[in-house]
Amino acid sequence: MTSTTDRLAIAIVTFNRSTLLGELLESAATMHGSPYRVVVVDNASTDDTSEVVESFRERFADGVLVYHRLATNTGGSGGFSEGTRVALEEGADWVWLMDDDVEILPDAMERFEPWMRRFQVLHGRRYDVNGSPFFWQAKFNEFLGVPLPYTRKAFNPKGYAITNSGTFEGMLVHADIVRRIGLPDPRFFISWDDAVYAWLASRYTQVAYVDAYVLQKKREQKQINLGLRHLNDSSPLAKYHVMRNRAYVGRYFDAHGQLNRVGFALGTALTFAKEVFRLIAVERGLKGVGVLIKGWRDGRTIWRDRSWRPMPPLD
Template sequence: MRLAVTIVTYNRPGLLDELLESVLAMNRPPFRVVVVDNASAPETAQIIESYRARLGDDVLVNHRMETNTGGAGGFSEGVRLAVEAGADWIWLMDDDVEILPEAMDRFEPWMDRFAVLHGRRYDVDGTPFFWQAKFNQFLGVPLPYTRRAFSDEGYAITNSGTFEGMLIRTDIVRSIGLPDPRFFISWDDAIYAWLASRQTEVAYVDAFVLKRKRAQRQVNLGLRHLNDSSALAKYHVMRNRAYVGRYFAEHGKLNRPGFALGTVLTLAKEIFRLVVVERSLRGLGVLMRGVRDGRRIWRDREWAPMPPLTTDSARSPEKDHP
């Protein structure tokens, strides 16, 4: 089994260093380690290259982007590189996690059964980190889950996902295409897993494989943690609702009144985040700008989804971000 660990990084060399150390500690070394550097400062390149001898010159792929393409653009490029390298499986992750040494042992029992997997994560303080787990088809928003969502066998079927740990088989990538770089950040991973769920079952398994390393301001709501977010994230979480809607419409799954309600609820959640977590309304204008720019995406008659991945369709649509 040829596993490509695919990492996207942007100006967090200390966290990247810890992640690459954890790659070395894996009890099953990966076939490739693809690091996509989103035009970071030079220190990031130095950190990556410091691992070349330890990982192996044939294992480490250090790919620097000319500009910052966001997580979406980075993962799109990283998946392309992993496929071209001949990977059977691609494990996608941001630079602010570390891999638990026995992660692949914990994944192995599930890899013959499912083609898209997520394991569980510990938060910075060692407590379980709660993910959003499944798109509500009417609202077009992922709803949170609790441990009770797992079956007696230890898994839950979903139609959403995250690039902070998605493990996907390459044949599914070829079928659904590369991650869509136009998202820049936010919703890109959720819609990618949703597209995969239309081809195969997507599973969360009750096995811890990662630990988050970046501390954030957060409020524990019981079912999930609500973190602070950057201005870029605020903008894209609202603008990219339009991309989610376009993908739903493309596959005949868009309920326009329900989706509009889901967008209102998403905006309300982001305002709640401002008030409760960040204790400020300064990001409200950014949220509304995202809503406004999303309307342009809805009106774009030339919009098209990402194509299946073939030798002549690997080029992504033009990137669309601020």
């Protein structure tokens, strides 16, 4: 009997974290059931990433491990776009997108399989660095244009919740949905790309968050737990793009007739306030406010770009 996981490709984006990448590849090599492809997108790393990948070549069957090195660092957004493209070119029916700072739990595909028979876009659960359960929870409020947290009670008695947002730290997407909505948009570089991608998918299919553990986080970050959500520290690059890319979110909402300009402006102000709170609560200072303001201002160029179009479908 053919399994729904038979043509599942894992698409990993990495940049200068070869040790973490090696741990992830080890988990991919030892998981129950072999993935159809393991596509490693190297965002022009300057460490020993290529050597680490090659050291795993014999751990996988012929043709399973695909190393795709980019000439420049295109950010997570560009990496996931390329990883998805390569996976589909390799003949994958499913693409499981993930950063290099997680490990795959041995029985992950077994846990996903029953849900894959029902949904075409899935998120499983993960354990945090310390082994505690991590509850990723976000659902777009379309008036504000921001994903807001919901509670654990969102899981219904059957063990899943329907959402319209997502994360590339574990999003599993069927190839038919990719063909319909296009590749992840590399123009985001980092931030908001995954939330928007799941939102686009939700316009055509149900996006499910399932109560099944499939990943383990490996990279430690400064973090505070607010109950309904966690806040991590972030780099200046992430701070800049979280504000600049609000314009991309708005353009996508507008293209699909969902943009409420008053509500979206309020959502952008709330996003700025959240990022300032992150600075104070997690990073213990206000260094970074200028970067947030610059990102907000630079988003105006995206709003004014008359040539801008959404990513095209692949069909």
